[in-house]
């Protein structure tokens with residue numbers, strides 16, 4: 001407990017000071033929650049807020065469609081956070097005055113070949129074993145939902161509970177909400193060092209100046225191990241996992257897709273303004289964030305095989321992002337061996353989806369010293385237990 005959780009009537013100098021490293025969706029959402037709770041919040045970003053993995057993402061809230069064998073432990077957290085999104089979005093829109101385009105159209109995963117159909121049926125059995133709500137669609141039923149898909153589909157799997165949000169709009173809204181709640185955002189301000197004194201994080205050094213803080217939150221995504229000053233035992237096992245993406249421009253009055261579609265090799269996310277986001281490669285290339293011919297070719301081939309009408313669409317944008325992948329693809333949340341240093345990183349493919357639950361759990365931990373039960377399986381400890 002660091003006191004004054006609501007901050008009202010408390011002199012600024014007495015309010016808990018929080019330094020957040022990283023102005024992506026995770027750092028901004030935590031900063032907003034803590035500023036709204038009365039803390040003195042400073043969010044530091046090495047570049048512009050929301051311009052890293054947050055900007056690169058597609059904004060899918062696809063807890064069911066993205067459920068993968070080996071990630072069962074993550075599923076309850078993903079589903080909990082998905083259930084928090086409606087209230088989170090409403091609160092954020094009210095706090096910022098900006099919209100974030102939250103939509104619940106579900107996800108359709110399609111099979112193009114006989115092999116794809118067998119794989120998708122296997123995935124359906126796996127999803128059913130987890131109690132997920134997914135419905136098998138015949139090719140004809142899938143085409144009724146999405147008439148521009150290639151005829152002759154082997155079948156499709158529909159996850160009605162999934163949705164999407166415009167991640168770039170979320171970032172813009174969080175910046176406004178953070179500031180309106182009294183938080184300060186420092187852009188182009190790389191943290192040069194987390195200052196640790198007698199085993200406790202006491203602040204961050206930025207542009208040669210020490211900013212003292214009662215708590216330091218590490219939310220630097222793929223860069224989380226690159227912040228100097230953090231002792232090795234407190235470093236989360238997070239690495240960059242590159243994704244190449246592109247966007248095509250559809251006619252918003254006659255879009256080729258209504259909802260999110262996963263082809264066997266790409267996902268397609270239509271926005272209300274006519275952008276069709278196509279993602280994404282998954283590559284282990286360190287911090288190399290260049291677009292490649294092979295990556296872009298794979299995306300274009302993936303979308304064209306499923307949606308031949310894209311052939312004439314203009315390319316609107318191409319980009320890359322670096323997902324913060326952890327050793328088990330799940331986030332790293334809460335305490336670490338350095339007192340006062342709180343982790344909120346490693347969200348890998350689920351940073352947008354997991355923002356609401358991460359913000360609540362990490363802000364709650366900072367304010368009370370208790371980590372919510374839903375987040376407890378995701379502390380740094382789990383890696384130490386594996387190694388032991």
Ligand code: GLY
Pocket residue numbers: 058060243279280323348349350
């Ligand atoms: N969640 C989608 C991606 O990571 O590409």
